[in-house]
Amino acid sequence: MKVTVIGLGLIGGSIAIDLRKAGVATELIGVDLSTDNALKAVELGLVDKILTEDSALHQADIVILAIPVNALSQLLPSVLDAVRPNAVVIDAGSTKSLICRTIASHPKREQFVAAHPIAGTENSGPEAAFSGLFRNKTNIICEKDRSSDRALEIAMRVFNALGLRTIFMEAEEHDKHVAYVSHLSHVSSFLLGQTVLDIEKDEKNIFALAGSGFASTVRLAKSSPEMWAPIFEQNLEYLSQALLEYIMHLQRFHYHLMKRDIKELNRIMSGANEIRRVLDGIELKTKIQNETQSAEQSVGTIK
Structure with a gap:
């Protein structure tokens, strides 16, 4: 699949690295307002090439939006306007209510998956991107029922390739x-x-x-x-x-x-100190889930 990543910093760059490694992306196209970031992303091999926003959107099977949430809420409607009818648009914004309201009545709303992969570091820019940033982290999908089955299926392929554990919530929650x-x-x-x-x-x-x-x-x-x-x-x-x-x-x-x-x-x-009990419980639950997932994958391979 052709994947367009808009925003080539820590989040967008790290997503690109692992989608390439997992074979989900056959071609990675980058878009960034910063010329320096765009050139660095190509130099580092995060993306294959840089295109204008219009060109990148018209070619994409999957669009990843990894930009600040104020720019995201402004850009998302025009992104949905521009993408092909079978393309899937996924965001990685840390807030969801305003973003979801912005495109609530858009005719291509079902092609959008509102997501928040909860991961990051204090660093930014293409140089900060690395493989494994999202592994074993939590991902939240909001307004699941507003996305088509196909959009959710493709989005889950992306999130599973990143090693994320996905849960579902409403945007306000x-x-x-x-x-x-x-x-x-x-x-x-x-x-x-x-x-x-x-x-x-x-x-x-x-x-x-x-x-x-x-x-x-x-x-x-x-x-x-x-x-x-x-x-x-x-x-x-x-x-x-x-x-x-x-x-x-x-x-x-x-x-x-x-x-x-x-x-x-x-x-x-x-x-x-009770927070220790809560965090230890989460850590144990995550470990069990990861071991179960690994066992299921091993059984699938044997079959």
Whole structure:
């Protein structure tokens, strides 16, 4: 299949690498607003060639949209206008409600699969792309019933080739959940980084004390503001709610700290330790699913 990837950064580039390796893509066509990114993507072998948007869309069997969500909601209607009647369009946006509303009444809506492969690093650009970025990660498809059976079948071929585990949600449900487990953590990291940078202006040795805990906590602060600011804007309602609840917990912790109430501080932190049980359970479930999938594939090969 001819695959057109619009947006040749970490996400788009990593998708291209693994679709080529899996044999899903017989030809990879790239589109990017940045000439430098486009040339680098060809140089790195992420795509075979760069075409104009119109040419790339008219040839594609599959279109992958891996661009910031503000550009995505603006571009998607014209992409659906341009693609062939049998082409499948898949997005990788971190918000879904606005994107889905934008093309709700489009005559080619059933050719679109609204997806969110939850994976990434703090790095960006074609050089950041690598094979295996999505392996064993969760992918969310929204408004499953609005996509045709054929579009879903082809989209699942793409997601399975990337090693993703796919689940289904409605768009509003998706946006609410990611506000807490993804978007809030990025806000926290950005602002913790800013707080420490402000202190560092007067305390020149502060970074000499920074250990692995600090580095891992602020890693996300190295993420692209150009990508994340539109995500925050599009998910404003749910992110605002998540922030208010987070601030409430910070204020409560600060109150007990100022009261020197060590017993209550210990209770709060012990309660937070419960996240370990949840994460360990998810890790175990994922391991079992992967082992089951591998066993099923082995049986299929033997047959």
